[in-house]
Amino acid sequence: MKNMVEITKDRFEEIVQSFSGRRVAVIGDLMVDRYLWGTVRRISPEAPVPIVDIESETIALGGAANVGNNLYNLSVVPVMIGVVGADSIGKVLIDIMENNQMPTEGVFQDVGRQTSEKTRIIAHDQHVVRADRESRFDINGDIQTDILKYLESIVDSVDALILQDYNKGVLTKDVIRGSIDIANQHHKIIAVDPKFANFFEYNNITLFKPNTREIEQALGIALNSDDSVIDVGSKLCDRINCQHLLITRGEKGMILFDREGQWDIVPTRARRIHDVSGAGDTVISTMVSALVGGADIREAATLANQAAGVVCEEVGITPITLAKLRKAMARRD
Numbered sequence: 001m002k003n004m005v006e007i008t009k010d011r012f013e014e015i016v017q018s019f020s021g022r023r024v025a026v027i028g029d030l031m032v033d034r035y036l037w038g039t040v041r042r043i044s045p046e047a048p049v050p051i052v053d054i055e056s057e058t059i060a061l062g063g064a065a066n067v068g069n070n071l072y073n074l075s076v077v078p079v080m081i082g083v084v085g086a087d088s089i090g091k092v093l094i095d096i097m098e099n100n101q102m103p104t105e106g107v108f109q110d111v112g113r114q115t116s117e118k119t120r121i122i123a124h125d126q127h128v129v130r131a132d133r134e135s136r137f138d139i140n141g142d143i144q145t146d147i148l149k150y151l152e153s154i155v156d157s158v159d160a161l162i163l164q165d166y167n168k169g170v171l172t173k174d175v176i177r178g179s180i181d182i183a184n185q186h187h188k189i190i191a192v193d194p195k196f197a198n199f200f201e202y203n204n205i206t207l208f209k210p211n212t213r214e215i216e217q218a219l220g221i222a223l224n225s226d227d228s229v230i231d232v233g234s235k236l237c238d239r240i241n242c243q244h245l246l247i248t249r250g251e252k253g254m255i256l257f258d259r260e261g262q263w264d265i266v267p268t269r270a271r272r273i274h275d276v277s278g279a280g281d282t283v284i285s286t287m288v289s290a291l292v293g294g295a296d297i298r299e300a301a302t303l304a305n306q307a308a309g310v311v312c313e314e315v316g317i318t319p320i321t322l323a324k325l326r327k328a329m330a331r332r333d
Contacts (some may be wrong), residue, residue, distance in 0.1 A: 005270055005298045012329050015303070016189040019293030023157055025168050027179055028064025028193075029149065030082035030107065031116035032093050033133070033317055035060070040123045040280045049178030052123045058085060061096055062118055062317060064164035067193075070285035070319040072100050076292070079146055079158055081106035082168055083113060090115035094307075099213065106150045108143050138169045148178040155182055159292040162284060163202065167195040176201045191289050192242075194218075200239070206291075208242040209284050214251050226255075226265065233257045242263035244297050246287070248280055248308075256301045264298065266305045268312070279308045282320045 070079035084090030191207040196217035229230035245257040286307040290300035307320040
């Protein structure tokens, strides 16, 4: 076990200056997050459920698009690669991305799919219910080929590749293997945020970032202690053949592993954990930004931990921003 590093203000600014303006490719399941905000004053006479008086509505980038949004708000250029349906919410997603100056040439339309949309009703800062509209089957072979051709065409212009998997059908076995091969041939940083399906297809990568639930589902085990996570993490690093493994554990923080068998427990930095939704997106976005900015893996994990702590203090899925991260780093001094 090693101790996590301390990052001085000057070192932080050096890393930030280095990653600002860099380009990172993101392949994954693009989604739209819709929020209906309101208050509850009574229970329905029709059923024992709350009646939410809707007061406002917001729409934001979700899924892999939220990873892009985190990168964008850290002053990194996200090169998004994914699929939308030929529907109105797909157009909304592309419009938001274009308004944020995110390249969208790698976003392919599939008329046979529905764009993933998650609608959350929130009352008094509490989730009441979530409703999903989406397709979960694998994208067809032609679109898989288009994705890999597009990645091949832009790979020299990016510093890293993030594979952001939500098991919605974009990251098929062929897309996973093909994209990792392309990135490795061009000596790029490769970071993966997996789900339980295709968990072991991700090999020969820089960073593997599962959470404990995904590991439990993939391995069919229970991780109910620090020791159990450490034991599994040390073995998983070899099995995946990753340079680094970061296991995120919600309010319990993270554990970072390397190939040499060293590990670090990284406690959460949130002062008041309100909502862990989207924290994983923030972690992988911040870590990859830091790595392309010249940070070592422990510096990157430290920054990602600070960033996750910030977004967990807010309700709903919100991206980290450079201003918020700078404030959080100053707060710990």
